[in-house]
Amino acid sequence: MARAVDAIMHKGDILIGIDSGTSVVKAVAFDLSGTQIAVASVTNAYDTGAGGAATQCMSRTWKDCVTALKQLGNLVEGLSGRTVAIGVTGQGDGTWLVGRDNVPVGDAWLWLDARAAPTVSLLEGNALNRARFEATGTGLNTCQQGAQLAHMDRFDPASLDRAEVALHCKDWLYLNLTGVRATDPSEASFTFGNFRTRQYNDVAIEALGLRQRRHLLPEIVEGTETTHGLSDAAAQATGLRAGTPVSLGYVDMVMTALGAGVYTGEADAACSTIGSTGVHMHARPAEEVHLNAEGTGYVIALPVPGIVTQVQTNMAATLNLDWVLNIAADVMRGMGQDVSHRDLVSHIEGWLAAGKPGAILYHPYISEAGERGPFVNANARAGFTGLSAANGYADLVRAVAEGLGMAARDCYAAMGALPSELRLTGGAARSPALRQILAAAVNAPVRVSARDEAGAAGAAMMAAVATGVYPDMRSCISEWVTPLLGQAEAPDPGLVRTYETIFPVFAGLRRDLAGTWDLLAKLRTESRDETEPASSVTTGA
Ligand SMILES: Nc1ncnc2c1ncn2[C@@H]1O[C@H](COP(=O)(O)OP(=O)(O)O)[C@@H](O)[C@H]1O
Numbered sequence: 001m002a003r004a005v006d007a008i009m010h011k012g013d014i015l016i017g018i019d020s021g022t023s024v025v026k027a028v029a030f031d032l033s034g035t036q037i038a039v040a041s042v043t044n045a046y047d048t049g050a051g052g053a054a055t056q057c058m059s060r061t062w063k064d065c066v067t068a069l070k071q072l073g074n075l076v077e078g079l080s081g082r083t084v085a086i087g088v089t090g091q092g093d094g095t096w097l098v099g100r101d102n103v104p105v106g107d108a109w110l111w112l113d114a115r116a117a118p119t120v121s122l123l124e125g126n127a128l129n130r131a132r133f134e135a136t137g138t139g140l141n142t143c144q145q146g147a148q149l150a151h152m153d154r155f156d157p158a159s160l161d162r163a164e165v166a167l168h169c170k171d172w173l174y175l176n177l178t179g180v181r182a183t184d185p186s187e188a189s190f191t192f193g194n195f196r197t198r199q200y201n202d203v204a205i206e207a208l209g210l211r212q213r214r215h216l217l218p219e220i221v222e223g224t225e226t227t228h229g230l231s232d233a234a235a236q237a238t239g240l241r242a243g244t245p246v247s248l249g250y251v252d253m254v255m256t257a258l259g260a261g262v263y264t265g266e267a268d269a270a271c272s273t274i275g276s277t278g279v280h281m282h283a284r285p286a287e288e289v290h291l292n293a294e295g296t297g298y299v300i301a302l303p304v305p306g307i308v309t310q311v312q313t314n315m316a317a318t319l320n321l322d323w324v325l326n327i328a329a330d331v332m333r334g335m336g337q338d339v340s341h342r343d344l345v346s347h348i349e350g351w352l353a354a355g356k357p358g359a360i361l362y363h364p365y366i367s368e369a370g371e372r373g374p375f376v377n378a379n380a381r382a383g384f385t386g387l388s389a390a391n392g393y394a395d396l397v398r399a400v401a402e403g404l405g406m407a408a409r410d411c412y413a414a415m416g417a418l419p420s421e422l423r424l425t426g427g428a429a430r431s432p433a434l435r436q437i438l439a440a441a442v443n444a445p446v447r448v449s450a451r452d453e454a455g456a457a458g459a460a461m462m463a464a465v466a467t468g469v470y471p472d473m474r475s476c477i478s479e480w481v482t483p484l485l486g487q488a489e490a491p492d493p494g495l496v497r498t499y500e501t502i503f504p505v506f507a508g509l510r511r512d513l514a515g516t517w518d519l520l521a522k523l524r525t526e527s528r529d530e531t532e533p534a535s536s537v538t539t540g541a
C-alpha cells in the first residue's frame with residue numbers, strides 16, 4: 001500500500017539498475033520495494049594481447065548497454081513511462097580515456113590488463129607510497145587506473161595528451177546516458193584520494209607521479225544526492241524518457257556487496273562475492289579501518305555516510321573452476337564429444353562430493369595478472385601440490401574449490417579477526433558443497449541472499465535514495481536487502497578442523513613460492529615472442 005502511494009508520488013513504479021561487468025552487461029527492472037521484475041543481458045567481449053594487454057572497445061560497451069535497455073523495454077510493458085530513475089554501475093579499475101567531443105581515445109584498458117606491472121614496481125619504491133596507501137587505503141596493483149595512467153605517461157604520453165578525461169567503465173556509460181563527465185566517490189578515493197573525505201588527495205596523486213595529469217580526473221558526483229537527466233540522444237537510443245534521473249553508482253564490487261548484505265547493521269558479518277573474481281569485504285566506520293603493514297587491499301566507500309568497506313580481493317575465483325572444467329571439455333572435444341560449460345557446471349556438485357577433502361593443495365592464482373590479495377604479485381601462478389597417481393579428476397575439482405576457500409581465508413586473515421557470519425554471492429554461491437567449503441574455510445556460518453542481480457540492485461538502490469523513494473540508504477537496505485537473506489548454514493566441525501590444519505601450509509607455501517614465480521616470469525619474458533598474436537575473449541551468459 002505504502003509503495004502504491006509512492007508509485008503515484010514518483011510518477012512511476014520501476015527503478016532500473018545497469019551493471020556492466022567485464023563479460024556481461026545487464027539491465028534489470030525492480031519495483032519500488034526491490035522486487036526484481038525483469039533482466040536483460042548482453043554478452044560483451046574483450047581482447048588480450050602482448051605484454052598482458054586486456055582491452056575493451058568502449059563504443060561496443062555503450063552499444064551493449066543500449067541493447068540491454070532496449071531488450072528490457074521489450075520485457076516490461078510501458079517501461080519508459082514507468083521508470084522513476086536509473087542507477088548505473090560497472091566493472092572497476094581500468095582506464096577509459098575520452099577525448100574531444102566525448103570520443104574514446106582508444107580501447108579501454110581493463111582491470112585485467114597487466115601491462116603496468118613494471119610501473120607498479122617502480123611506484124612501490126616511491127618515498128610517498130606509504131602516505132598514498134594511508135590516504136587511499138589501497139595497495140598498488142596493475143588493475144588500477146593510477147598505475148595504468150602512470151604507465152601510459154611513461155610509454156605512451158601521446159594517448160594521454162589526446163585525452164580530456166580519464167573515466168571508469170560506469171562513468172563512461174554515465175557520460176553516454178547524461179552527457180556529464182564524472183566519477184563516483186568510491187573509485188575516486190581508492191585510486192587518487194582519501195577514503196575519509198571521499199575527495200582527491202594531492203599526496204596520492206603526487207605519489208603516482210601524476211601531478212601534470214591531474215586535469216584528467218573528473219568531478220566527483222555522489223549518486224545518492226545528485227542525479228542528471230537522461231539526454232535526448234540517450235533517450236532516443238534506448239527508448240526511455242528524456243530527463244529520467246540517472247544516478248552514478250559506486251564501483252560494482254560494493255554495489256554487489258550492498259545488494260547482497262554487506263551492511264545490514266551486524267558489526268562483524270562479512271560478504272564475499274565468489275564470481276569470476278573473489279571479493280572479500282567487511283563494512284566498517286572509516287575510523288575503524290585496519291591498514292596492514294604490507295600495504296595491500298582496498299578501502300572502498302559505501303554509499304552510506306562514514307561507512308566504508310575494507311576489502312581484499314583475489315584476481316581470480318571461479319575463473320579457476322572454469323579453467324579445470326575447460327580442461328575436461330578440451331579432452332572431450334579432442335575425442336569428438338562436445339560438452340557445454342553449463343553441462344560441466346551441473347557436474348561440479350558430484351565431483352565435489354566424490355573428491356577427498358584436504359588431500360591436495362591448490363593455489364588459485366590462474367590469472368595472467370597474478371594475484372592482488374592479500375599479497376600483490378603479478379608473477380604469482382596457480383599450482384597443485386600433493387598429487388599422486390591415486391588422484392582422479394574429482395580430486396582436482398575438489399582441490400580447486402578448496403583453493404578458493406583457502407584464498408578467502410587468507411584474505412580475511414589479513415583484515416583482522418575472521419567474520420562471525422559470511423554472506424555469499426556470485427556464481428559459486430549456487431553450489432551447496434562450495435558453500436560448505438567456504439563456511440569451513442573461514443569457520444563461520446554462511447548465508448546466501450535470494451537477490452539474483454545484486455550489483456544492479458545496489459545501483460538501483462542508489463537511484464531510489466537519490467529520488468526520494470527512500471529517505472536514506474539504511475531504510476532502503478531494510479526493505480531491499482535484509483528480508484532476502486537466507487538461513488544460516490553452519491560449517492561442518494570436521495571440515496573446519498581439516499582446513500584449520502591445512503591453512504598454515506597453504507599460506508606458508510605461497511610465501512615460499514614467490515622466488516620461483518619470479519624466476520619463471522623472467523624465463524617467460526626472455527622467451528616471449530614479441531609478435532604474440534592478440535586474441536579476443538567472449539565470455540559470460
Ligand atoms: N552451481 C554451480 N556450482 C559451482 N559453480 C558454479 C555454479 N554455477 C556457476 N558457477 C561458477 O560461477 C561462474 C559464474 O559466476 P558469475 O558470478 O555468474 O560470474 P561473473 O563474476 O562473471 O558475473 C561459472 O562460470 C562457474 O564457474
Ligand SMILES: O=P(O)(O)OC[C@H](O)[C@H](O)CO
Pocket residue numbers: 020021022023090091092093111143251252253275276277
Ligand atoms: O567484471 P566483474 O567481475 O563484474 O567486476 C570486476 C571488478 O570490478 C574488478 O575486479 C575490479 O578490479
